[in-house]
Amino acid sequence: MSHGPATPLSATAGALTGAAHVPGDKSISHRSLILGAMAVGETQVTGLLEGEDVMATAAAMRAFGATVEKRGDVWSVHGVGVGGFLEPEDVIDCGNSGTSVRLIMGAAATHGFAVTYTGDGSLRKRPMARVTDPLALFGAAAHGRSGGRLPMTVVGASDPVPVRYEVPVPSAQVKSAVLLAGLAAPGETVVVEREATRDHSERMLKGFGADLEVGIEGDANVITLRGQPDLTPQTIAVPRDPSSAAFPVCAALIVPGSDVLVPNIGLNPTRAGLFETLRDMGADLTYENVREEGGEPCADLRARFSPDLRGIEVPPERAASMIDEYPILSVVAANASGTTVMRGVAELRVKESDRIAAMADGLQACGVTVRDGDDWWEVDGRGPGGVEGGATVAVHLDHRVAMSFLVASMAAKRAITVDDSGPVATSFPAFRSLMEGLGARFS
Ligand code: S3P
Numbered sequence: 262m263s264h265g266p267a268t269p270l271s272a273t274a275g276a277l278t279g280a281a282h283v284p285g286d287k288s289i290s291h292r293s294l295i296l297g298a299m300a301v302g303e304t305q306v307t308g309l310l311e312g313e314d315v316m317a318t319a320a321a322m323r324a325f326g327a328t329v330e331k332r333g334d335v336w337s338v339h340g341v342g343v344g345g346f347l348e349p350e351d352v353i354d355c356g357n358s359g360t361s362v363r364l365i366m367g368a369a370a371t372h373g374f375a376v377t378y379t380g381d382g383s384l385r386k387r388p389m390a391r392v393t394d395p396l397a398l399f400g401a402a403a404h405g406r407s408g409g410r411l412p413m414t415v416v417g418a419s420d421p422v423p424v425r426y427e428v429p430v431p432s433a434q435v436k437s438a439v440l441l442a443g444l445a446a447p448g449e450t451v452v453v454e455r456e457a458t459r460d461h462s463e464r465m466l467k468g469f470g471a472d473l474e475v476g477i478e479g480d481a482n483v484i485t486l487r488g489q490p491d492l493t494p495q496t497i498a499v500p501r502d503p504s505s506a507a508f509p510v511c512a513a514l515i516v517p518g519s520d521v522l523v524p525n526i527g528l529n530p531t532r533a534g535l536f537e538t539l540r541d542m543g544a545d546l547t548y549e550n551v552r553e554e555g556g557e558p559c560a561d562l563r564a565r566f567s568p569d570l571r572g573i574e575v576p577p578e579r580a581a582s583m584i585d586e587y588p589i590l591s592v593v594a595a596n597a598s599g600t601t602v603m604r605g606v607a608e609l610r611v612k613e614s615d616r617i618a619a620m621a622d623g624l625q626a627c628g629v630t631v632r633d634g635d636d637w638w639e640v641d642g643r644g645p646g647g648v649e650g651g652a653t654v655a656v657h658l659d660h661r662v663a664m665s666f667l668v669a670s671m672a673a674k675r676a677i678t679v680d681d682s683g684p685v686a687t688s689f690p691a692f693r694s695l696m697e698g699l700g701a702r703f704s
Contacts, residue, residue: 269653270663270682270693270703274671276518276566277699281509285310285499286527287688288433291318291360292465293497295368297338298327299345299444300469300492306336308499313687314358321365324349343492344445348374352412355380357613357658357687360434363392366415367438370401371445373419379412383613383658389413391430392438398424399442423448423488427481431581431608433458433531436484440466440473446488454482458581459531464557468495500527500557504585505689507535508664509699511589513564514544515596515645515672521699523562525554534583535590536562542570542597568645570597577605584608588665591620595629596672597642607636613684614657623654623666627677651675660684664692671701 290310295318297304309315319329319336326347328339341347346369353376355362362378366389369376379385390409397403399421405413423446428435436452440462443450463484466473472487506526513521528536528548539546545567548560572594575583580603583590587609594601609616617638621631628649630641650673656663663679670677685692693703 265683267681268683269678269680270667271676271678272667272670272696272701272703273676274512274516274701277509277513277516277701278520279699280522280524281695281699283501283505283509283523283526283695284312284689284691286502287312287314287504288360288459288461289465289499290315291364292461293499294318294322294329294338295364295441296465296469296492297494298322298325298329298340299343299368300340300494301342302340302494304338304340304494304497306338306497306499307334308501309336310499310502310688312690313356314361317354317356317358318361318365321353321355321361324351324353325369340492340494343489344372346372349376352377352379355384357381357383357684359384359387359613362389362411363434363438364441366392367396367441368444370396370415370417370442371399371421372417375414375416377412377414381658385411388611391432391435395424395426395435395439396442398426399446421446423450425451425453427453427455431456431458433462437462440484440486443486443488444471444490448488450486450488452484453478454484455480456581457482457531459529469493498554500554500559501525503527503532503535506562507586507589508668508689508692509696510539510546510562510564511593512668512671512696514539514546514567514570514593517566517646519564519566521564523564525559526562528558528560531582534579535586538573538575538579538583538590539593541573542593543567544570570645572597572599572601572642574602580605585661588616588620588661589668591624591640592665592669594640594642595624595648595669596645598644600639600641602637602639604637606638612659614659614662616659616662619655619657619659619662620665623652623662626652626654627669627673646672646674648673649675650677653678653680655680656684658684660687660689664689
């Protein structure tokens with residue numbers, strides 16, 4: 262799964278106007294395929310994100326014995342039941358997708374066979390011990406490269422035991438890996454989470470009929486899952502992705518004259534931190550037609566050019582609810598007045614790239630002052646339209662870094678070029694055509 266030769270890209274824009282229909286939620290898309298594959302019978306999914314990351318999960322589920330196919334607009338998954346995965350015939354290549362490899366490692370680790378996982382140059386650098394450590398408690402053994410990196414073989418537990426595990430880093434992927442492993446183990450698997458992360462796994466497991474309870478002990482969430490349930494196939498309408506919505510929303514805030522509607526965005530509180538932060542910065546961003554769909558709050562977002570954005574200190578306790586949005590937030594911060602301070606974000610260093618380093622290097626090449634430390638960074642705003650631009654920036658195989666700099670380019674004095682736009686296809690293949698529909702131009 263590689264993108265072939267690098268494809269540089271640059272963007273400019275006049276006022277952005279119109280409606281931006283962003284694709285389905287990446288996190289929910291992965292989970293609908295994995296849980297569909299672990300139910301007996303046919304799960305039907307509409308609105309699935311058809312990006313490379315989710316397609317990697319689809320291919321993996323086929324390798325484990327499920328049938329996954331698209332009929333018209335509906336993705337159909339015929340599952341093999343909890344504990345029913347078959348031994349894959351080949352290596353599972355998860356491409357760029359940390360969510361795929363970590364969730365699937367969990368789901369497969371309580372099956373009595375070995376699976377070898379790999380990924381692209383970005384994924385092979387990312388830490389996997391955070392997942393294989395708790396999987397070892399179930400009885401699975403991991404053998405990988407130094408530093409707990411891919412390629413890696415996980416020998417699954419043929420006689421798994423349930424575990425109680427306190428997640429040491431704020432990570433929905435780790436939490437989900439443990440819960441998915443707990444499905445094929447007998448008894449109660451318990452996950453303790455001190456910092457709340459996205460809760461799509463918990464919501465969807467309940468939707469598929471798993472016996473799962475979320476309680477509070479002191480300041481922690483305690484999630485208890487009873488193992489070996491019969492999961493019942495579901496009909497799932499995937500909501501649109503707030504992390505993808507972030508790009509047209511932020512572009513509208515910083516490009517003069519813009520007025521953009523982004524309909525039907527999931528506003529699950531574990532995901533919506535960016536929008537609150539933008540409003541705290543003085544963004545003209547409103548929620549219209551607020552409603553509930555499939556148990557998730559959602560709204561149409563309306564974003565208009567906001568000439569009075571001001572830098573703020575982002576509350577660190579909000580970090581998990583906007584962890585994927587710091588790259589694009591730093592672009593908004595560069596177009597605000599004053600300094601934006603982002604603390605408690607060490608996790609940004611182990612995403613598809615070291616996102617603090619990638620954004621800091623690129624922003625500095627465009628004339629923006631950035632200071633950073635292990636788990637914090639600060640961006641000095643240059644006011645509306647104040648980013649000089651004119652540079653070529655490296656995206657380091659990171660889709661969100663690429664899209665962030667393309668949005669930055671639309672508001673900069675001189676266009677910014679990203680060295681490779683290929684990674685955008687991992688999460689948002691229609692990014693370019695959607696932004697062109699609002700009035701942006703790419704070259
Ligand atoms: C995801 C969780 C987050 C996020 C990733 C998707 C998920 O990672 O960055 O894009 O779907 O569970 P962590 O949970 O590792 O922070």
